[in-house]
Amino acid sequence: MTTDPNASDERTARTDEQRDEQSANANAGDAKTAGSAADGTETADDGPEIVDGRTIEHLLTDHERDIAATAEGTEATAAKRPSLDLPRLELGRRDFMKAGAAVGAMSGLAGCTSILADEESNDSGDAAASGEHSVAPGEHDEYYGFLSGGHTGEIRVVGLPSMRELMRIPVFQAESARGFGHDAKSSQMLEEEGGGYTWGDTHHPRVSQTDNDYDGRWLFVNDKANGRMARVDLEYFETDAITNVPNCQGVHGACMQLPDTQLVFGVGEFRVPMPNDGRDVQSPDEYGSVLSAINPETMDVEWQVEVDGNMDNGDGGKEGRWFFATGYNSEEGVTESEMARSDRDYVKAFDIPAIWDAVEAGNYEEISGVPVVDGTMDSSLNEGDRPIVRYVATPKSPHGISVTPDGNYAIASGKLDPSCTVIDIDAIAEVDDPQESIVGQPRIGMGPLHTAYDGRGHAYTTLFIDSQVAKWDYEAAVEAEAGSEEPVIEKHDVHYNPGHLIASESYTASPQGDYLVSLNKLSKDRFLPVGPIHPENDQLFHIGDDDAGMELIKDKPSYPEPHDASIVHKDKIEPAKTWDTDDYEIDYVAEGEESFERVDDSTVEIEMWARRNEYAFPEVTLQEGDEVTLRISNVETTSDVIHSIAIPEYDINLALAPQDTREVTFTADQPGVFWAYCAYFCSALHLEMRSRILVEPDE
């Protein structure tokens, strides 16, 4: 499946419907869509007038507006405003020396012309050489990809370059195959620490680093739905902590303080009353949003910083001083139209040592037990006369932000503006006007969302509306004038509408520079149809050869909805093969140590073991109403010989990897005979591996 001898046919092979829908989702004014319109698509049949490459909003019928889809989302909003009149951003100077380009008025949405994609974009070579990137049966992949599962609540582990899904790690949801949410520890984590929600919305999985490189210890991921942060232990590939973050609705971005994962940051998105307990419901001016700093060891929230506006994504500088978050709704509106009034929003640069100083000096308000520091524009808190949070104005709604591997720049993607904004990190501490830290603002394409790096000075930015990935040179962008397309080296179509993208080890100081995955939100009819809920499409590119350009290797359908990923070289992860009983909080039950104890009239404690093909107790007799605590160990020592104990009609399945011990407490409230069985097929006599649980009825 990785060889495509005639990849150039791939584009022409698109069906009419594909073209149709692609057109509906693309910017109605860009060159490609104009082309499809000429093919007689819906847009063309009775479509909007195209003037100078732009859709004239007032000519659209309601129906056309509906069809015009994503592009409309952008264009209609823009057109509703009387004037775009974007701010003139003064670009600062790179290291106060390189500077260069005096910067003129930045182009806004209206009047911009989209950058034409190189229609060839090396497609003729795509996948032709994919044999090099194949993984034969029995061979190992080179990388672990950790993808968020979006509103499944999970993390997915994918091998690269095969793009095979190796494992799921349940995080915010109970999951029976791994017994997550079935045993006492994980169900307590979900119920008590986690707030009792049955799902989550994972977006940004980040692997812990030491000295700006992956250390393979932990993975952190946010829950946007319920404002939580979770930690996954990468020795056991299992979620081991969940923190329900107070004063905060919608932890969106999730990132770390580098170089050594000193803090984990949760970027609060939605503005709500703090605490959100019914107060100030009708007073949006009183709402707030916070950045939360979480201790990676204890998972306690150390402090929060309240800011103006909604926040979105984040990333940390490589030296640990600055943390950056994008945002939207600087208007602090509560409806879409209120949020769309202003033409600018901000990148917020958090001065972490200054915030610690404020906390230590007691300059905070304690809310819900957490010190909340004032980081709004009006705050009087400062560090050397400069605010602890510096607001860098950008065109409206900057979305993704990521720090270059060399630590020099934070690059924010424009989303509603075709540019990316390059912020000089060293400059932030030095300049009087935060705007002076902006050292580049190249025009990349329509709907730039996220940016990844190859370690060779190239940035790769997803273009949601253009359905492309643009490769560009960020030092060239610093040298070029704002609004220049010159830094763009190459664009490659993706299928379709990409959100995040991630390159191998892009978040470290030393990206590997070979693979890139574009996480595309729509797949249309790229795969066999599977009903109205489509998979997404995670596309793998080889980016290791700058002369050959980006090479499409593979399409991977993906269950909704991975948002983001981290890609880690296999040598940096050292998973355990079996459990180390010393690592486990509850006592192992060895063979011979099994016990059945009736503690009192209605309390029973059972300690037992499992091995091929039996449980310590082939039979257990209980009385209706007994409170039963069952602890069970898998006494196998051979890796991959997994057992479970599934109790029919009692809604329990404990998964037991070798040397693992799990515990569950349940009430024997149904009289009858219940054949507990092993749900992991473990031997030829697997079916016979059972324990008969007799629950004698109350007389």
Place this chain on the structure above:
Amino acid sequence: MTTDPNASDERTARTDEQRDEQSANANAGDAKTAGSAADGTETADDGPEIVDGRTIEHLLTDHERDIAATAEGTEATAAKRPSLDLPRLELGRRDFMKAGAAVGAMSGLAGCTSILADEESNDSGDAAASGEHSVAPGEHDEYYGFLSGGHTGEIRVVGLPSMRELMRIPVFQAESARGFGHDAKSSQMLEEEGGGYTWGDTHHPRVSQTDNDYDGRWLFVNDKANGRMARVDLEYFETDAITNVPNCQGVHGACMQLPDTQLVFGVGEFRVPMPNDGRDVQSPDEYGSVLSAINPETMDVEWQVEVDGNMDNGDGGKEGRWFFATGYNSEEGVTESEMARSDRDYVKAFDIPAIWDAVEAGNYEEISGVPVVDGTMDSSLNEGDRPIVRYVATPKSPHGISVTPDGNYAIASGKLDPSCTVIDIDAIAEVDDPQESIVGQPRIGMGPLHTAYDGRGHAYTTLFIDSQVAKWDYEAAVEAEAGSEEPVIEKHDVHYNPGHLIASESYTASPQGDYLVSLNKLSKDRFLPVGPIHPENDQLFHIGDDDAGMELIKDKPSYPEPHDASIVHKDKIEPAKTWDTDDYEIDYVAEGEESFERVDDSTVEIEMWARRNEYAFPEVTLQEGDEVTLRISNVETTSDVIHSIAIPEYDINLALAPQDTREVTFTADQPGVFWAYCAYFCSALHLEMRSRILVEPDE
């Protein structure tokens, strides 16, 4: 990843640990393991004495017995018995004409010599030609594979030959990405019809047929854990019915009456009191197990048949008269040792018309509202003087059973015996002694579990202990003497310990004969390590060229734990691209039809819609304690433009495909501000797609 220029290296590349564990799991006496023992594996270091290829049980230490793993499971059990002394089975005659082979004593476990695999087994050619079987980016697969998800409770849709997972279909578990268990209809299905369990154990997905070919209408699948049967609508790829089967614990096999899916059968595994309400807990003689016949349209249980012993897997004859189930524990013991006393078990052949006659004649006992017909050996019920259930004795614990595409034979795999048993289906109705319907009993290998067909007269049987798939000629097996290895054409290693296998359209009258998937229970270190819980390994073979033999194309890691699959040609499934509002039970809410109605002091009904990038109501004000019913439609008409409404901290996420309408009822019990948002990334202004839910506090 499908090309392996030097596939023969794949075997030699196994690490020591792999060999070690392979040895632990393989039959300690077979040729391959003897070889690894010589390599200095654990088994060899202080391992059991090998005599004539067999492990001498009494020489094993407890530790060695533990290490000896799966093989021990089999061998130790065998060795505990004083004598295997298997019954002499008289083979009947093929169509009362072809017959042939007078059959001698059937070999049991002890004393058997394993069949040596062809160590070459075409491995040198494996995957070399896999380019032919690749699916380039943008190309479609040829087949849908529907895999059960085992104790995840789900169904997985995989494309063949790419082996990409296209979609998950939640069946017995709530799943937030699709909103399953979040909206009113699916949560009622799980809670009320489904019995309120939060998980299930899906084993056998079967696609409905018309005239012995797939009609693409429904997929049925069992829940072994909680005794249920579910139906998936293959227009929408969504579970649309769950039946909680009474009088039954552990619905294992799931199959259909052919040629036209007249009934769906649930094969009851565990013996329990009927009903299992606390009666007869301590009286195993009173336990029973039943075959359940379910109406595919209404999903009602039409009738059940009580039988002797535990049942296991099942399959239906092509003409609709006979249904077959394997079984174990004919002893009706309640411990593993009691279940292991007898050397024979039975294939049960159910005479479906005769059972209907008994039901219509009132010859049943009604239990839990279902007519239960007596199909035990002692039953007086009969059809033309022959029992309505005929018990065909086989070596102990026959496991899989499947009917050949020509409808001539039902082939049961031996599990604890190295043979498969070939039963002549026409003969069953005619012979006085059911044993006379056995027309072949070839020796296939160690641990035969399941058998699939290519439509060219070949059977493919998984060998769990040998970690192989054996290809054999079933007509040759009818001609050969019982116990002959002659019918075996080829064996191919799999990695490792296969359970089910499935060939393309193997369950129809016309298998496609090109692809076969072996669902291997253990992957060992076949993939990058991901902690103590390993993926399984679903291996794809090309079987279309009998001269070239079986060719290994691909390894696919698989989240635990697919048990079985059906493979359907893409032309036989016609999924909907958007919802047809006529197909949906609740009313669609068009733009302009939105409404907010306060029905009384504490009841609110909201009808609204969603489209890019807004909800009908940007704001909704509720009072603490309100009972809220929210109905919402996605008014998009473009396929793949999916929305959702996620309500933070209210634990709700309704997924909304285009033209879909969902409803949820919740109590507004938390005062505060809750930003409902769209969790499907739908446009550049996706983040702004929100509705502010204000829950005003009780004063």
